[in-house]
Amino acid sequence: MHSIAITNQKGGVGKTTTGVNLGAALSQAGQRVCLVDLDPQAHLTMHLGLEPGEVKPSVYELLGGSVSLEECVRTVRPNMVLVPAEIDLAGAEIELVGVVGREILLRDALDPARDRYDVLLIDCPPSLGLLTINALSAVEEVLIALQPHFLALQGLGKLLETVSLVQRRINARLGISGVVLCMYDSRTALCGEVAAEVSRFFKSEHPLKSLWQGAHIFKTYIRRNIRLAEAPGHGKTIFEYSQSSHGAQDYKALAEEMLAFWRGA
Amino acid sequence: MHSIAITNQKGGVGKTTTGVNLGAALSQAGQRVCLVDLDPQAHLTMHLGLEPGEVKPSVYELLGGSVSLEECVRTVRPNMVLVPAEIDLAGAEIELVGVVGREILLRDALDPARDRYDVLLIDCPPSLGLLTINALSAVEEVLIALQPHFLALQGLGKLLETVSLVQRRINARLGISGVVLCMYDSRTALCGEVAAEVSRFFKSEHPLKSLWQGAHIFKTYIRRNIRLAEAPGHGKTIFEYSQSSHGAQDYKALAEEMLAFWRGA
Numbered sequence: 340m341h342s343i344a345i346t347n348q349k350g351g352v353g354k355t356t357t358g359v360n361l362g363a364a365l366s367q368a369g370q371r372v373c374l375v376d377l378d379p380q381a382h383l384t385m386h387l388g389l390e391p392g393e394v395k396p397s398v399y400e401l402l403g404g405s406v407s408l409e410e411c412v413r414t415v416r417p418n419m420v421l422v423p424a425e426i427d428l429a430g431a432e433i434e435l436v437g438v439v440g441r442e443i444l445l446r447d448a449l450d451p452a453r454d455r456y457d458v459l460l461i462d463c464p465p466s467l468g469l470l471t472i473n474a475l476s477a478v479e480e481v482l483i484a485l486q487p488h489f490l491a492l493q494g495l496g497k498l499l500e501t502v503s504l505v506q507r508r509i510n511a512r513l514g515i516s517g518v519v520l521c522m523y524d525s526r527t528a529l530c531g532e533v534a535a536e537v538s539r540f541f542k543s544e545h546p547l548k549s550l551w552q553g554a555h556i557f558k559t560y561i562r563r564n565i566r567l568a569e570a571p572g573h574g575k576t577i578f579e580y581s582q583s584s585h586g587a588q589d590y591k592a593l594a595e596e597m598l599a600f601w602r603g604a
Numbered sequence: 605m606h607s608i609a610i611t612n613q614k615g616g617v618g619k620t621t622t623g624v625n626l627g628a629a630l631s632q633a634g635q636r637v638c639l640v641d642l643d644p645q646a647h648l649t650m651h652l653g654l655e656p657g658e659v660k661p662s663v664y665e666l667l668g669g670s671v672s673l674e675e676c677v678r679t680v681r682p683n684m685v686l687v688p689a690e691i692d693l694a695g696a697e698i699e700l701v702g703v704v705g706r707e708i709l710l711r712d713a714l715d716p717a718r719d720r721y722d723v724l725l726i727d728c729p730p731s732l733g734l735l736t737i738n739a740l741s742a743v744e745e746v747l748i749a750l751q752p753h754f755l756a757l758q759g760l761g762k763l764l765e766t767v768s769l770v771q772r773r774i775n776a777r778l779g780i781s782g783v784v785l786c787m788y789d790s791r792t793a794l795c796g797e798v799a800a801e802v803s804r805f806f807k808s809e810h811p812l813k814s815l816w817q818g819a820h821i822f823k824t825y826i827r828r829n830i831r832l833a834e835a836p837g838h839g840k841t842i843f844e845y846s847q848s849s850h851g852a853q854d855y856k857a858l859a860e861e862m863l864a865f866w867r868g869a
């Protein structure tokens with residue numbers, strides 16, 4: 340099973356939109372997909388159309404160890420299940436502060452997933468706190484969603500340090516597997532410049548270089564497309580909302596590129 | 605002094621961009637402005653061009669009570685000073701968990717600002733954790749930065765509950781003073797629909813309605829403009845980077861609308 344954490348502590352860069360639509364595209368390609376919403380804002384959960392009444396037990400109870408994975412998953416689409424988030428999760432980082440093994444609660448809870456799914460996608464909140472650390476401790480691959488703006492590059496170093504820390508202390512199998520540029524506006528020079536800068540950065544000599552040894556900077560860019568912002572309001576994936584849009588084309592292409600990369604690797 | 609916290613737990617909606625450019629516009633209109641960067645990512649600090657070596661003592665030391673406000677402020681532009689953030693702040697929420705009066709550390713530290721500045725603008729991180737609570741406990745006005753997308757509306761309720769909680773338990777003078785729509789794309793129907801929804805929401809009957817009794821939904825929208833995303837890469841405000849851009853026009857108009865609102869109120 341490919342276990343992937345979609346991360347970036349910078350807010351609003353497309354993590355959740357990628358979780359929903361990359362997950363949907365992979366499931367449409369026949370992969371059994373398990374999505375985990377690890378953000379107290381629960382946007383992934385809402386994006387897929389779940390009502391507030393349908394979200395218990397959630398990832399919060401799963402972290403607390405009071406339910407099994409099987410009791411939490413909801414089939415949300417053909418071939419795609421979701422472990423939802425809801426507002427109680429907002430208290431988790433403080434509540435879990437003193438718990439022994441607080442960083443590996445999710446890893447233990449997700450262990451049964453290995454035999455049941457082909458892809459595990461964890462949507463992280465915009466922070467490097469305990470929830471994101473749980474995601475990084477539970478997976479083998481980090482997919483960085485990046486908005487090609489200047490401030491995006493600033494956060495990258497800190498994110499990589501955090502991944503490195505988890506890799507050294509908790510999860511030796513962790514690595515950066517991919518970087519996907521989201522909200523790409525091809526009419527602007529800035530996006531192209533930042534994309535080139537990202538590419539240079541990942542090829543350069545860097546003390547943490549081994550972390551992204553096998554990383555793949557996706558050739559597919561997710562272009563800025565208002566349909567991607569409209570779909571959540573209807574509780575739909577981009578494929579249900581607007582099959583012919585650029586957003587649908589790009590996420591389908593991203594999934595195909597990812598599958599090809601897995602086959603080739 | 606108008607003391608304002610720029611908040612929204614949703615990431616990437618324009619809080620920092622508003623902090624820099626509204627602050628700059630107000631200072632250019634003759635207001636003495638004090639900016640406080642309360643985000644461990646320190647994007648406001650970087651946006652104004654400070655080097656990593658120039659940021660101690662920072663807001664972290666201010667919260668810890670080891671320095672005074674006077675020792676932290678840097679004059680970054682004519683009429684505008686900054687209390688910078690830097691990476692140590694990332695540990696603050698955990699370190700301060702057990703401290704008595706942990707929510708009012710910032711309020712106490714900013715008390716000297718009252719006589720020295722006309723406007724205090726605090727840039728908050730994308731969360732409703734202890735740092736944002738400190739900001740809400742320290743100010744009288746909340747300015748909500750909102751991206752007119754569907755998911756933006758979902759977070760609003762939670763944000764208002766948090767403001768209400770702080771108002772009832774810690775800071776009776778707190779209220780929502782304004783809502784500014786950022787990253788507005790007038791070519792899309794979605795932005796107009798969400799803007800109308802926001803307007804309806806703030807006029808409707810709601811148990812927390814008293815919180816936004818005097819609130820002003822700004823008529824000025826900050827349009828999506830790539831210049832606003834380019835300016836941080838040069839360490840410049842939009843006025844220094846591209847005086848004639850839509851971004852500069854919009855933030856100047858926002859400042860004028862805010863000043864008129866203060867005079868009229």
Ligand SMILES: Nc1ncnc2c1ncn2[C@@H]1O[C@H](COP(=O)(O)OP(=O)(O)OP(=O)(O)O)[C@@H](O)[C@H]1O
Nearest residue numbers: 350351352353354355356465562563564568615753
């Ligand atoms: N390619 C795109 N084009 C247009 N809008 C987009 C695109 N990708 C995402 N959006 C919209 O931008 C906003 C932010 O995206 P999203 O919520 O996926 O980011 P995020 O990184 O998960 O944010 P957070 O850090 O708050 O979790 C949402 O309103 C979403 O619908």
Ligand SMILES: Nc1ncnc2c1ncn2[C@@H]1O[C@H](COP(=O)(O)OP(=O)(O)OP(=O)(O)O)[C@@H](O)[C@H]1O
Nearest residue numbers: 350488615616617618619620621730827828829833
């Ligand atoms: N009106 C705009 N047009 C185009 N780009 C913008 C606009 N406003 C902000 N940006 C860019 O969008 C990104 C997010 O904006 P910003 O950092 O101000 O949001 P934020 O709410 O402070 O994010 P965070 O939640 O991470 O603190 C930045 O790269 C910024 O330069």
Ligand SMILES: [Mg+2]
Nearest residue numbers: 354355378382
């Ligand atoms: Mg998200």
Ligand SMILES: [Mg+2]
Nearest residue numbers: 619620643647
């Ligand atoms: Mg910010």
